[in-house]
Amino acid sequence: MTTTERRLRTAFEDAARTIEPGSLAPLTIPSRRRRGTWTVPVAVAAALAMVLVGATLIGDRMRGGPPPAQALAAGGPQHILAVRAGRAVVEDVTGHRLFEVPRAEGRYRAVAGTAREFFLAVQTTEDTYSFYRVTLGADGAPSRPRKLPGPLFRTQTGFGKPENLAASPDGSKLAVVGTVDGHAQVDVIDVRTGAHRIWRTPEGGAITSATWSQDNRTLGFLWGPKAADLRLLDTRGDGAELEDARVLRGSSIRSRAPGFGLINVFVFNPDGRTLTAQVQGTKTGDHDDTGYVLLPLSASTGEPAGRPVRLPSDSFFVKTDTTGRHLLQIIDGRPGRVEDGRFSWISRAADYDDAAW
Amino acid sequence: MTLFREHQLSLTRTALMIVGDRATAEDVVQDAFAETHRRIGRLTDHDRMLPYVRAAVVNRCRTVLRRRALALRVGRVHEPPVWSAESAAMLGEDRREVFLALRRLPRRQREALVLRYYLDVDDAEIAEVMGISRSTVRSTIARALAALGRQLGENA
Numbered sequence: 001m002t003t004t005e006r007r008l009r010t011a012f013e014d015a016a017r018t019i020e021p022g023s024l025a026p027l028t029i030p031s032r033r034r035r036g037t038w039t040v041p042v043a044v045a046a047a048l049a050m051v052l053v054g055a056t057l058i059g060d061r062m063r064g065g066p067p068p069a070q071a072l073a074a075g076g077p078q079h080i081l082a083v084r085a086g087r088a089v090v091e092d093v094t095g096h097r098l099f100e101v102p103r104a105e106g107r108y109r110a111v112a113g114t115a116r117e118f119f120l121a122v123q124t125t126e127d128t129y130s131f132y133r134v135t136l137g138a139d140g141a142p143s144r145p146r147k148l149p150g151p152l153f154r155t156q157t158g159f160g161k162p163e164n165l166a167a168s169p170d171g172s173k174l175a176v177v178g179t180v181d182g183h184a185q186v187d188v189i190d191v192r193t194g195a196h197r198i199w200r201t202p203e204g205g206a207i208t209s210a211t212w213s214q215d216n217r218t219l220g221f222l223w224g225p226k227a228a229d230l231r232l233l234d235t236r237g238d239g240a241e242l243e244d245a246r247v248l249r250g251s252s253i254r255s256r257a258p259g260f261g262l263i264n265v266f267v268f269n270p271d272g273r274t275l276t277a278q279v280q281g282t283k284t285g286d287h288d289d290t291g292y293v294l295l296p297l298s299a300s301t302g303e304p305a306g307r308p309v310r311l312p313s314d315s316f317f318v319k320t321d322t323t324g325r326h327l328l329q330i331i332d333g334r335p336g337r338v339e340d341g342r343f344s345w346i347s348r349a350a351d352y353d354d355a356a357w
Numbered sequence: 358m359t360l361f362r363e364h365q366l367s368l369t370r371t372a373l374m375i376v377g378d379r380a381t382a383e384d385v386v387q388d389a390f391a392e393t394h395r396r397i398g399r400l401t402d403h404d405r406m407l408p409y410v411r412a413a414v415v416n417r418c419r420t421v422l423r424r425r426a427l428a429l430r431v432g433r434v435h436e437p438p439v440w441s442a443e444s445a446a447m448l449g450e451d452r453r454e455v456f457l458a459l460r461r462l463p464r465r466q467r468e469a470l471v472l473r474y475y476l477d478v479d480d481a482e483i484a485e486v487m488g489i490s491r492s493t494v495r496s497t498i499a500r501a502l503a504a505l506g507r508q509l510g511e512n513a
Contacts, residue, residue, distance in 0.1 A: 004506040005474065011455035012475040016370040019379055024365055027390045206506035228507040251507065264504070280463075280504070314463065316500045333492030350490045 077357035095347030110159035113356030150194020249302030389413035466501035
């Protein structure tokens, strides 16, 4: 259990104790009222409304219902490798299943992609993982997963949390960010040899959102001993302290939309000049919810550098393709995509744990 | 309705974590009790009563929060005691810090955390109570912990 979980439990328990047993007024059963004379017209109106709604729905269905997901324009990714309920499957970009990746020794938990290949994290015990490499044929057919060299990888954070696995663009390194023995930690693993370097901190602090720059040496992530910052770590530099990572900016941000907000996750864009951040805005509306956008940021200053794209909800997930024009999203387990400044759903299924293209 | 009465304390405490004050929490549970009593004849699976009454309480809490959001628009600020300055004296500054961080989360994330870390309810029941899928429960809790951890400067 993490520090946050412990504090949460303690706070709940203490607050709960402010209502002492035996101090509540007894629940009372309301007296039954006779059915009013208005119930008949209301029932008739409701029935009419149902007929109208039903007719509309049937009409929609006959016209083909909601528009199917559109195939991407030429030059974009053709396949998605998705992790769903412990399995890895290859789908086309409209969410149709094409192939299942052969099983490995454990359940698939996370995936990271490059232009040529995918890397899958497979859970072997409660807190240990192995990594496998998979390539796809032109038709999307997956190769047999090949296990990467090196010992079992241990993390207590687990995969499936916001962006904690990333592959460098040239496919030579994997980065994993998470918590080990209460310490925030970055692991960079050499895919060819299995050797790995560790950066950690004596302090805690949640660490999320691993992303590689196009130079294949700068790793970005969100971490700070107090509030989280967007940090950039030179993985070829000396030192083994997380504090060595340069602060690009704080995670609090003010932009035209969604106003004041918090950066939940970010990725380097392939152009090398910009980042894409997912920003949670201030709480609004009758449902006490917030607005969410994808916002381009300058990679050199961290300041907003383009127009935001509205998202239907909080995704804590953004992955780009090699062109930077196609952004993959998972929102509440459901995949979506952003192109030309617009979000659209890929599938109605909501059991996606991770995906890459 | 024995079950409702047996769980009145835990249901009221759950509502307290979501709406923030005792009086409203008690009203929420009384209203949910009345609603469940009214529909008792239509409930077929009596083994699933507890998730049903929990869902009724959570739904009532949402109504309260909606009303507060509307009140906020016309300038009436509601400061529920659990995350007010006075609660620091009652619960301690550390607990208040947690509740202030909770308050900044979207409603759904807050509800999921209360059900998981106060009631110890599993993914399947949280999904049933909140009317969302199990994978959404997992992702919502993961996000909420990450956001909370970042606000508190801790390991999520």
